[in-house]
Amino acid sequence: MFPTEHLLILGAFLFSLGLLVIITKRNTIMVLMGIELMLNASNLNLVAFNLFNPGSVDGQMFVLFVIIVAVSEAAVGLAIVLQVYQYFRTSVTDSINEISE
Amino acid sequence: MPLVSFLLSFVISEKYSWIVSFTAPFLLLLGALCAAFVFFYLPADQHYLREVLWFKVSDHAISGGLFVNNLSGTMLLVVNFISFLVHVYSVGYMAGDSSIRRYFAMLGLFTFAMLVIVLADNLLLLFVGWELVGFSSYMLIGHWKEKPQAATAAKKAFIFNRIGDAGFLVGLMILWALHGSFNINDWSSPHAPTPWQTAASLCIFCGVIGKSAQFPLLSWLPDAMEGPTPVSALIHAATMVAAGVYLVIRIFNLFTPASLDIVAIVGTTTASIGALAALGQNDIKRILAYSTISQLGFMVTALGTGRPDAALLHLFTHAFFKAGLFLAAGSIIQSLHQAQQQAHTHFDVQDIRNLGGLRKKLPMVFLVFIISGSSLAGLPLFSGFLSKDAILTGIVSWAGGSVSWKWFLAAILVGVSFITVMYTFRMIWTIFFGDEKRTDGLSIIESPIVMKAPIIVLALCSLWIIISWNPFMHTRWTSPGLEHHWGVTTFSIIWVVAAFGVAYILRDKSFQARILQKGFYLDQYYQAITTNIGLKMTQLTAWIDRDCIDGLIHATAYAQVLIAHVTGWIDRALVDGTVNGLVSFVRGVGTVTRSFQDGKIQLYIFWSVFTIIIFLIWAML
Numbered sequence: 001m002f003p004t005e006h007l008l009i010l011g012a013f014l015f016s017l018g019l020l021v022i023i024t025k026r027n028t029i030m031v032l033m034g035i036e037l038m039l040n041a042s043n044l045n046l047v048a049f050n051l052f053n054p055g056s057v058d059g060q061m062f063v064l065f066v067i068i069v070a071v072s073e074a075a076v077g078l079a080i081v082l083q084v085y086q087y088f089r090t091s092v093t094d095s096i097n098e099i100s101e
Numbered sequence: 102m103p104l105v106s107f108l109l110s111f112v113i114s115e116k117y118s119w120i121v122s123f124t125a126p127f128l129l130l131l132g133a134l135c136a137a138f139v140f141f142y143l144p145a146d147q148h149y150l151r152e153v154l155w156f157k158v159s160d161h162a163i164s165g166g167l168f169v170n171n172l173s174g175t176m177l178l179v180v181n182f183i184s185f186l187v188h189v190y191s192v193g194y195m196a197g198d199s200s201i202r203r204y205f206a207m208l209g210l211f212t213f214a215m216l217v218i219v220l221a222d223n224l225l226l227l228f229v230g231w232e233l234v235g236f237s238s239y240m241l242i243g244h245w246k247e248k249p250q251a252a253t254a255a256k257k258a259f260i261f262n263r264i265g266d267a268g269f270l271v272g273l274m275i276l277w278a279l280h281g282s283f284n285i286n287d288w289s290s291p292h293a294p295t296p297w298q299t300a301a302s303l304c305i306f307c308g309v310i311g312k313s314a315q316f317p318l319l320s321w322l323p324d325a326m327e328g329p330t331p332v333s334a335l336i337h338a339a340t341m342v343a344a345g346v347y348l349v350i351r352i353f354n355l356f357t358p359a360s361l362d363i364v365a366i367v368g369t370t371t372a373s374i375g376a377l378a379a380l381g382q383n384d385i386k387r388i389l390a391y392s393t394i395s396q397l398g399f400m401v402t403a404l405g406t407g408r409p410d411a412a413l414l415h416l417f418t419h420a421f422f423k424a425g426l427f428l429a430a431g432s433i434i435q436s437l438h439q440a441q442q443q444a445h446t447h448f449d450v451q452d453i454r455n456l457g458g459l460r461k462k463l464p465m466v467f468l469v470f471i472i473s474g475s476s477l478a479g480l481p482l483f484s485g486f487l488s489k490d491a492i493l494t495g496i497v498s499w500a501g502g503s504v505s506w507k508w509f510l511a512a513i514l515v516g517v518s519f520i521t522v523m524y525t526f527r528m529i530w531t532i533f534f535g536d537e538k539r540t541d542g543l544s545i546i547e548s549p550i551v552m553k554a555p556i557i558v559l560a561l562c563s564l565w566i567i568i569s570w571n572p573f574m575h576t577r578w579t580s581p582g583l584e585h586h587w588g589v590t591t592f593s594i595i596w597v598v599a600a601f602g603v604a605y606i607l608r609d610k611s612f613q614a615r616i617l618q619k620g621f622y623l624d625q626y627y628q629a630i631t632t633n634i635g636l637k638m639t640q641l642t643a644w645i646d647r648d649c650i651d652g653l654i655h656a657t658a659y660a661q662v663l664i665a666h667v668t669g670w671i672d673r674a675l676v677d678g679t680v681n682g683l684v685s686f687v688r689g690v691g692t693v694t695r696s697f698q699d700g701k702i703q704l705y706i707f708w709s710v711f712t713i714i715i716f717l718i719w720a721m722l
Contacts, residue, residue, distance in 0.1 A: 023707045031703070093702055 007048035014041035028081045028091045032074060039070045168222035168285070172413065176219040176347055179420050180340050184212040186555035187335040190428050193552035194331050194435060204244055208335070211237035215340050219347065223283040224273055227348065231269070231308070234344060235262045238336050242328040254324035261321040265311015272304030276355070285351055295357075302360040305352065306367075313345030313397045316370045322394055323378075326386040330431025333386060338393050338423040343416045346400045350409040365405025369510045369517075372398025376520040380527070384451045385430050388528050392477065393423055395517060399492055402514060408495035415488035418563070422476035422485055425559030429469040432552055433532070436463060453531045460533040465553060467533050469560040476563035478525040479518055480601075481594050484563050489518060490590055515596065522600035 014037055021034030043063045050059025085091045169177070188208060195201050214237060217230030236259075243255030277283065279297055309315065314322040325337050336342070349356070349364070356364065375395030382388045396419050403412035437450040448455050460467040476485035496514060500507035 019706075019710060023703050023710070 004048055004051050007044060007051075011041045011044040011048065014038070014044065017041075026092050026094060028084065028093055028096075029078075031093065032077045032081065035077075036070060036074065039066060042066065168220060172350065173219050175413065175417060177216065179417060180212065180215050180219060183339045183420055183424050183559075184208070184215075184335060186558060187331045187424070187428070190334075190431075190552050190555040191329075191331045193549045194431055195329060200244070204241070204329070207237050207240045207244070208332075211241065211336060211341070215344065218344050222285055224276065224285065224352070225283045227285075227351075228269065228273065231312070231344070231348075232266065234336075234341050235259065235266070235312070238262075238325075238341055241332040241336060242325045244329055244332065245327070248327065250324075251327040254321070254327040258321040258325045261318045262311045265308045265318055268304045268307020268311075270308075272301050272306075272308070275301040275304060298355065299357045299360045302352075302356040303363060305355070306349070306360065306364060309345035309349055309401070310367065311345075312348075313342050313401065314371075314394050315345075315397065315401055316367050316374065319371060319374065319394050323382075323387045323390040326384070326390050330386065330427060330434060333390070334424045334427030334431070337390065338427050339420040342393060342397055343400070343420060346397065346404065346412055346416050349401075349404045350413055353404070353409045356404075361405050361407060363405070365402050365510060368398045368401030368403075368405050369513050370398070371395070372402060372517045373513055373520075374398075376517045376524065379524040380520060383454055384449075385433070385453050385456075385528065385532070386427075386451055388453070388524060389423070389426055389430060392521070392524065393419075395521065396423070396477070399489070399514070399517070402510070403492040403495055406495050406499035408492065408499070411488070411491035411495045414491050418476065418484035418488040421559050421562040422473040422483075425469055425473040425556055425563060426477065428552070428556045428559065429466045429473065432466050432556060433459070433463060435552075436466075453528060456532045463533075466556070469556050470529050470533065472560040473563050474525045474529050478522040478601075479593070479597055481597070482564070486593070486597075490593055493518075493593060494590075518593070519596065519600045519603075522597055523603065526601065526605070 018034045018037030018039075018041060021037060022031050025031055025034065043066055046059040046062050046066070050056070053059075081091055084096060088096050090096065188205070191204070191208065195204055198204060211234060214230045214233030218227055218234060221227035221230060239255050239259040242258055243252050245251045246255075273283070275297060279301060311318050322337055322342065326333055328337075372395045375391045375393070375398055379388050379391035379395060382391060396415070400412040400415050400419070403409075403415060433456075434450050437456075441448075441450065450456070472483070476483035479486045479489040493511075493514065496507075496511045500511045
């Protein structure tokens with residue numbers, strides 16, 4: 001078995017990677033993918049912490065829920081991105097700006 | 102009635118101004134009839150008094166009232182009657198004048214004001230009438246306001262009267278302080294001669310000096326002859342100038358012996374100056390004006406010698422014969438003007454040197470001049486003789502048996518009456534006898550009947566019967582205290598006849614001394630005095646203005662500018678600075694905060710993560 005620390009480091013790495021993707025990528029779809037990465041990093045953490053409690057499967061169940069929610073969220077997010085693209089004729093976040101001076 | 106005439110003359114429009122020339126004399130006739138009724142039905146030694154509360158100052162009630170006794174009844178009759186005659190005469194004289202409405206309005210106002218003076222029972226009401234009279238006189242002298250001399254003369258008369266009125270007002274104040282009353286009837290008995298009483302009576306006499314053209318303030322009257330001739334007759338011969346004399350008669354009890362002496366001296370001076378100046382004049386109206394001054398001097402002297410009754414008698418007779426002379430002179434002037442216009446020549450018709458031999462062409466005026474002039478000269482059988490006799494008798498008994506300065510005054514007055522004969526004779530002789538000079542060849546027609554009738558009436562009133570049946574006795578009019586003095590009467594008859602002879606001998610001599618012509622240079626003295634004082638005053642005020650007031654103003658101006666600079670600096674640096682600082686601070690804050698939320702979602706996220714990390718680091722430490 002892997003030690004728990006490896007799993008947590010991987011989770012933190014994925015989370016940071018997702019955050020980096022969210023902040024730096026210009027395309028909205030890439031931002032959504034960054035969010036998926038961060039969700040998966042948290043799933044990894046849930047599974048890892050469940051190791052402290054071998055008899056139960058609470059963490060795995062939570063991960064399943066999170067995956068389902070992420071799928072729905074991705075569907076809703078893609079729909080929003082589609083609408084935004086139709087409205088602004090672009091999906092670059094920097095250009096979608098109604099309050100700039 | 103005159104007041105109604107005055108108001109009516111204002112109300113009637115310009116278009117119907119000819120109506121005024123009918124209504125005004127008619128109303129005055131009614132007034133004269135009322136006055137005659139009052140005069141003849143008022144029992145002797147009784148009076149009629151009607152008082153109404155005029156106004157109240159704290160607990161001093163001033164009442165305005167009408168007071169009629171024998172004295173004011175006489176004046177009432179004289180004023181109304183002569184005013185009526187002058188109104189009638191004016192209808193002819195002023196015919197065709199463009200501002201006839203104003204003329205009759207002012208005549209009405211004048212008569213009303215004169216009646217206020219005559220009837221007032223207290224000095225305050227009298228003063229109101231006094232001022233109104235002065236004002237309407239001013240308006241009437243300046244009636245032909247397009248003539249600059251008329252305007253100047255009007256101003257001069259007004260100012261001279263003002264000087265006297267100032268004294269009158271001061272006298273009123275002193276009287277109020279002394280007695281607490283203005284009511285003339287309160288002073289029915291003589292007062293104890295205190296210095297204040299003398300001061301008060303002399304101050305009031307100042308008003309009389311102004312109004313009756315006495316010695317220092319006499320030069321306005323000859324100049325006032327610039328007005329229409331009927332006005333000269335009414336105001337400057339018969340009534341207004343006599344108002345001063347009347348005032349003194351009314352309040353005679355206020356005068357102390359000391360002030361009466363001064364009054365006598367002023368009167369004598371005036372009489373001699375007026376008579377001498379009349380001898381040197383060439384303008385017919387100015388001769389009459391100076392003669393008026395001289396006769397007023399006679400009246401004032403009579404007052405000063407304690408004979409108010411003699412003064413009143415002379416006032417009464419003088420009003421008639423002098424008004425007659427003035428109106429006759431006006432008639433000559435008008436006839437000659439018309440003749441001049443027909444013949445297209447021009448010369449000064451008022452200058453007696455241009456006239457001569459008019460007795461054939463103007464027989465009626467000649468007759469009037471003879472009668473009224475004889476009365477003025479004091480020939481026996483005329484009213485002027487009686488009144489002058491009364492005055493001279495009074496002076497003789499006043500001067501007493503011993504020789505004193507009073508005899509000096511009496512001698513001067515006798516001399517003045519001599520000169521009176523001479524200038525009257527000279528005037529009539531030059532106008533009516535001798536050869537026609539400039540009037541030769543002019544077709545002169547006499548005045549219309551509206552002008553003739555008043556003159557004839559006035560001339561008839563200059564005969565002796567108007568006073569008393571006996572042509573040498575004046576006792577009916579004077580008080581019992583004044584004894585008739587046959588010696589004086591005889592002397593004055595001889596004296597007058599002698600003067601007549603001298604005048605005849607000297608008839609072609611002319612008295613052209615410049616000092617007489619200029620009326621003793623009084624005007625020049627006034628000019629010099631007032632100009633010098635005025636110049637000094639202006640220099641002084643200019644200096645004060647320049648050095649004191651201007652300096653002060655400049656200093657304050659500098660101070661203002663300085664303060665303005667300081668406040669400007671404070672405004673800019675502190676107030677504006679604070680505001681600007683606040684603004685730029687707020688703008689900085691705004692810029693900073695706005696930079697967090699400029700719509701870039703990824704930046705939001707970055708900053709929130711950044712903040713969380715900072716927070717976490719802080720929490721862990």
